[in-house]
Amino acid sequence: MLEIKFVRQNLAAVQQSLATRGDKTDWTAFNQADQQRTTILAEIEQLRHSRNVASEQIAQLKREGVDAEQKMAEMRSVGDRIKALEKDLIEHEENLKTILLSIPNIPHASVPVGQNAEDNPVVKTIGHPPAFGFEPKGHWDIGESLGILDFGRAAQITGARFPLYLGAGARLERALINFMLDIHTLEHGYTETLPPFIVNRQSMTNTGQLPKFEADLFKLENWDYFLIPTAEVPVTNIHAGDTLPEERLPLYYTAYTPCFRSEAGSYGKDTRGLIRQHQFNKVELVKFAAPETSYDELESLLHNAETILERLGLAYRVIALCTGDMGFSAAKTYDIEVWMPAQGVYREISSCSNFEDFQARRANIRFKRKGQKGTQLVHTLNGSGLAVGRTVAALLENYQQADGSVIIPEALRPYMGGKDRIA
RNA sequence: GGAGAGAUGGCCGAGUCGGUCGAAGGCGCUCGCCUGCUAAGCGAGUGUGUGAGGAAACUUGCACCGAGGGUUCGAAUCCCUCUCUCUCCGCCA
Numbered sequence: 001m002l003e004i005k006f007v008r009q010n011l012a013a014v015q016q017s018l019a020t021r022g023d024k025t026d027w028t029a030f031n032q033a034d035q036q037r038t039t040i041l042a043e044i045e046q047l048r049h050s051r052n053v054a055s056e057q058i059a060q061l062k063r064e065g066v067d068a069e070q071k072m073a074e075m076r077s078v079g080d081r082i083k084a085l086e087k088d089l090i091e092h093e094e095n096l097k098t099i100l101l102s103i104p105n106i107p108h109a110s111v112p113v114g115q116n117a118e119d120n121p122v123v124k125t126i127g128h129p130p131a132f133g134f135e136p137k138g139h140w141d142i143g144e145s146l147g148i149l150d151f152g153r154a155a156q157i158t159g160a161r162f163p164l165y166l167g168a169g170a171r172l173e174r175a176l177i178n179f180m181l182d183i184h185t186l187e188h189g190y191t192e193t194l195p196p197f198i199v200n201r202q203s204m205t206n207t208g209q210l211p212k213f214e215a216d217l218f219k220l221e222n223w224d225y226f227l228i229p230t231a232e233v234p235v236t237n238i239h240a241g242d243t244l245p246e247e248r249l250p251l252y253y254t255a256y257t258p259c260f261r262s263e264a265g266s267y268g269k270d271t272r273g274l275i276r277q278h279q280f281n282k283v284e285l286v287k288f289a290a291p292e293t294s295y296d297e298l299e300s301l302l303h304n305a306e307t308i309l310e311r312l313g314l315a316y317r318v319i320a321l322c323t324g325d326m327g328f329s330a331a332k333t334y335d336i337e338v339w340m341p342a343q344g345v346y347r348e349i350s351s352c353s354n355f356e357d358f359q360a361r362r363a364n365i366r367f368k369r370k371g372q373k374g375t376q377l378v379h380t381l382n383g384s385g386l387a388v389g390r391t392v393a394a395l396l397e398n399y400q401q402a403d404g405s406v407i408i409p410e411a412l413r414p415y416m417g418g419k420d421r422i423a
Numbered sequence: 424g425g426a427g428a429g430a431u432g433g434c435c436g437a438g439u440c441g442g443u444c445g446a447a448g449g450c451g452c453u454c455g456c457c458u459g460c461u462a463a464g465c466g467a468g469u470g471u472g473u474g475a476g477g478a479a480a481c482u483u484g485c486a487c488c489g490a491g492g493g494u495u496c497g498a499a500u501c502c503c504u505c506u507c508u509c510u511c512c513g514c515c516a
Contacts, residue, residue: 038474052485
């Protein structure tokens with residue numbers, strides 16, 4: 001959520017900036033609701049003031065044993081007027097809030113302007129795609145013929161777009177989770193968390209999934225609860241409502257969670273394999289930082305995620321998302337894309353964003369500077385470190401051998417019971 | 424699932440029959456004084472949000488005592504609903 005005062009005072013600039021993201025806010029409705037709210041609020045406050053004064057006088061009169069009936073009668077009508085105005089006010093405030101909650105974040109000045117994914121510039125490309133003396137197979141073929149992935153049986157259990165890992169495949173998934181968590185906790189200083197996988201409506205609203213994107217979420221029947229689409233939601237909400245002392249910043253958290261996405265409207269894309277599933281595992285990185293450091297923190301967060309790919313020896317590149325391709329809450333986003341030999345393309349495996357104070361305002365996450373009055377909103381950041389299913393897919397494809405086996409990269413072997421190959 | 428208790432400022436904790444309560448007292452913290460150092464002592468200050476005025480210090484309106492609603496001229500205090508926490512019972516991994 002943007003600060004209403006800021007929007008009001010910089011309306012033209014805000015509109016111009018959001019236009020680069022293809023935003024469709026109804027600014028007339030916004031202005032109207034805002035102005036009416038201000039007018040009504042001013043009157044209410046004035047009336048409440050006179051009521052407060054009168055109440056004090058009534059108390060005084062009663063103490064002196066003087067009759068206060070006249071004053072009380074007078075205040076009865078004031079009270080009625082306040083009540084009526086308050087009803088009005090709530091209506092306008094709700095309008096305003098609905099609009100405000102649906103306005104995306106303002107892109108950082110360094111974000112390239114563009115329409116869609118094709119306009120995302122490549123920031124850097126690391127490593128070299130492996131050369132094969134044969135036609136590399138898709139990870140779904142490799143996985144199914146090794147007996148470590150079975151999408152048919154997963155469909156029997158649930159439906160399309162759910163994974164079933166078996167044997168070394170399940171072990172590989174678990175190994176990667178531990179591998180990633182160990183690096184982030186032991187080397188990068190993140191605190192490990194294991195949050196709820198189901199969250200309430202408020203938490204979803206705080207991080208920006210709601211109110212606009214309810215269709216992408218799985219909702220529980222008879223509960224106002226949702227399956228998390230990413231650990232970002234529960235982990236960011238750890239500090240919802242908190243005022244943190246400055247010394248505690250920056251805070252780093254990591255979490256392994258499954259993620260659930262209904263991916264409404266994505267049918268037909270990536271129908272094979274692990275790339276686009278309704279349920280997948282992810283190790284997430286979340287940071288809370290002071291505003292002046294948040295862009296440095298974004299860079300280091302990105303490096304933390306990159307480290308995993310480097311250790312696994314996977315080729316990847318980093319792209320900067322352009323204004324038209326960024327997510328709703330982000331002020332700036334880097335995507336890491338891993339090389340997928342079967343299709344010969346780089347595929348997203350991590351997304352690292354700085355949300356600035358957009359989520360913090362919604363979730364009311366503040367910090368207090370020593371010796372300074374008042375509080376300030378923190379900046380929140382997060383990134384995948386990494387999407388585990390897609391990492392498995394990349395490993396299978398990049399380390400496949402002519403005989404159909406798959407080499408396990410050295411760094412992962414301790415997590416695979418010393419195994420160096422899946423055959 | 425059943426029965427009961429509770430939710431107040433950074434923390435502990437008071438709030439009487441609703442009125443001078445944004446909230447006693449203590450702890451903590453900040454500043455000052457004092458003390459050879461430390462400790463103790465003394466004095467002052469010490470919530471958040473939002474609006475107005477001011478360069479600022481600050482002054483001032485409104486709101487906030489788990490959340491929402493109600494009663495009332497007036498609610499931290501009374502009533503209702505919800506949420507959460509704790510205790511006991513049941514059930515269960």
